[in-house]
Amino acid sequence: MNKIVVGLIFGLILGAIDGATALFYPETRPVIVGIMIGSSFKGMLVGLFSGWFARKVRSTGWGIVVGSSLGLLFAFIVAVMDASKGKPHYLEIMLPGFVVGAIVGFLTQRMGTPAVAKSGA
Amino acid sequence: MEVSDSVLDHLRQVIALPDLTGTRYELESEIGRGGMGVVYAARDRELDRRVALKVLEVPITGEAQLIARLEHPSIVPIFETGTLADGRSFYAMKLMSGARLDRYAADTHTLSERLRVLRSVGEALAYAHSQGVIHRDLKPQNVMVGEFGEVYVMDWGVDAVAGTAGFRAPESTMDRLSDVYALGALLKFLVSASDSPAVAAIAEKAMSTDRRQRYDSVSAFLADIDRFEQGLAVEAWSEPIWHRLRRFASRNAVLLWLVAAYTLVKFLLFFLRKF
Numbered sequence: 291m292n293k294i295v296v297g298l299i300f301g302l303i304l305g306a307i308d309g310a311t312a313l314f315y316p317e318t319r320p321v322i323v324g325i326m327i328g329s330s331f332k333g334m335l336v337g338l339f340s341g342w343f344a345r346k347v348r349s350t351g352w353g354i355v356v357g358s359s360l361g362l363l364f365a366f367i368v369a370v371m372d373a374s375k376g377k378p379h380y381l382e383i384m385l386p387g388f389v390v391g392a393i394v395g396f397l398t399q400r401m402g403t404p405a406v407a408k409s410g411a
Numbered sequence: 412m413e414v415s416d417s418v419l420d421h422l423r424q425v426i427a428l429p430d431l432t433g434t435r436y437e438l439e440s441e442i443g444r445g446g447m448g449v450v451y452a453a454r455d456r457e458l459d460r461r462v463a464l465k466v467l468e469v470p471i472t473g474e475a476q477l478i479a480r481l482e483h484p485s486i487v488p489i490f491e492t493g494t495l496a497d498g499r500s501f502y503a504m505k506l507m508s509g510a511r512l513d514r515y516a517a518d519t520h521t522l523s524e525r526l527r528v529l530r531s532v533g534e535a536l537a538y539a540h541s542q543g544v545i546h547r548d549l550k551p552q553n554v555m556v557g558e559f560g561e562v563y564v565m566d567w568g569v570d571a572v573a574g575t576a577g578f579r580a581p582e583s584t585m586d587r588l589s590d591v592y593a594l595g596a597l598l599k600f601l602v603s604a605s606d607s608p609a610v611a612a613i614a615e616k617a618m619s620t621d622r623r624q625r626y627d628s629v630s631a632f633l634a635d636i637d638r639f640e641q642g643l644a645v646e647a648w649s650e651p652i653w654h655r656l657r658r659f660a661s662r663n664a665v666l667l668w669l670v671a672a673y674t675l676v677k678f679l680l681f682f683l684r685k686f
Contacts, residue, residue, distance in 0.1 A: 314681055350665065382680050389673040396665060 296402035297341025297394060298334050304390050305333020311386070332368055336360045336391045337398065344398040357395015362388045429466045430497040436464055448499075452506060455490075462490060463506040465566075471500040477544055478567045485535035487555075487563045507565075509557035516551065516601055522610070525601045526636060528554075531562035533594055533636070537629040539567065540587050547585050549593035550578040551600055581620055588622050591632055595625075598636075609639050612648035 309329030312318040318325060340357045365387025369380045431438055436453040443450040448467040455462050471492050479489040492502040532554055536546060546567055555563045580592035595617025602610050613635050619625045626632040635645045642662040644650060660667060
């Protein structure tokens with residue numbers, strides 16, 4: 291399976307699970323569907339870019355660094371959007387996003403087929 | 412006239428030296444001695460290079476020509492075979508430098524390094540089998556490890572050899588499965604059971620007295636070694652559940668640490684949110 295597809299699938303699943311943990315907070319239950327969709331989409335974006343990176347660079351360490359950085363970046367964007375609606379939740383959104391990004395980055399390195407080098411004419 | 416013992420010994424040694432008259436080789440020194448014959452360092456005058464010259468007490472059969480055709484990085488190339496003026500057979504081969512496997516194994520090496528050496532031996536065997544040659548006498552004394560880690564298997568398929576105790580399969584007719592047995596014995600020699608029960612099980616399977624229980628080829632044997640090195644379950648051993656879990660944890664340590672970190676973060680955020 292293509293590494294980008296691996297990234298998209300794991301980003302979707304882990305993003306959805308991360309979003310679903312908002313169920314533990316009673317105040318977020320009314321908007322859980324929106325949170326899960328947003329979190330899944332964020333996860334897919336992280337997976338897409340991590341998968342693309344994994345096709346170019348084969349390094350578990352760098353995969354984790356890139357995945358966690360992307361996770362942190364997209365989580366920051368989500369946190370800024372969330373803060374504009376009222377009370378900010380930077381830590382609650384960015385910290386798990388950082389670790390989920392690291393997991394997606396790791397999985398894209400370990401799974402899926404790397405890009406096949408094109409032979410010159 | 413009386414002749415002292417030391418003079419007699421010297422005379423015996425001189426008589427035992429091979430007569431290289433009529434060959435292109437010039438004797439330098441003895442470098443090894445086994446049941447089949449003696450190995451000497453010699454100089455090839457025509458090509459001005461050093462070679463190893465094995466002088467045999469038994470005649471070389473047609474199989475020597477077949478062995479001479481084997482071309483593999485881990486098989487010592489034979490340059491020439493022939494008969495000496497004193498009637499003994501010889502073959503000239505590349506002069507190797509390094510340590511014999513029995514001496515190499517006495518030093519401290521990691522499990523993975525020992526398995527690398529064994530794999531090289533196995534690959535040479537698998538290649539030889541594909542060419543219709545069996546070794547017949549695989550043992551640590553017939554494997555050399557060079558100073559840069561290169562591995563060479565020597566003394567291939569001499570008919571008169573009946574194997575060496577501890578490495579010889581119990582069957583009377585030697586074939587590929589006898590080499591599988593010897594390779595298992597070599598693995599047992601290189602790796603102790605305390606290193607890994609899975610590797611010990613691979614050696615035991617290869618050394619089964621019942622030939623049907625052995626790996627059916629050297630390639631199947633090496634495939635099980637590969638599975639072990641990749642952290643997968645080996646064919647030779649039905650591992651207990653705790654071992655399976657430990658292997659899973661070892662294979663997926665990074666992932667498990669990341670999942671643990673995520674869980675910890677979530678717990679901390681949940682329980683500390685009111686502070």
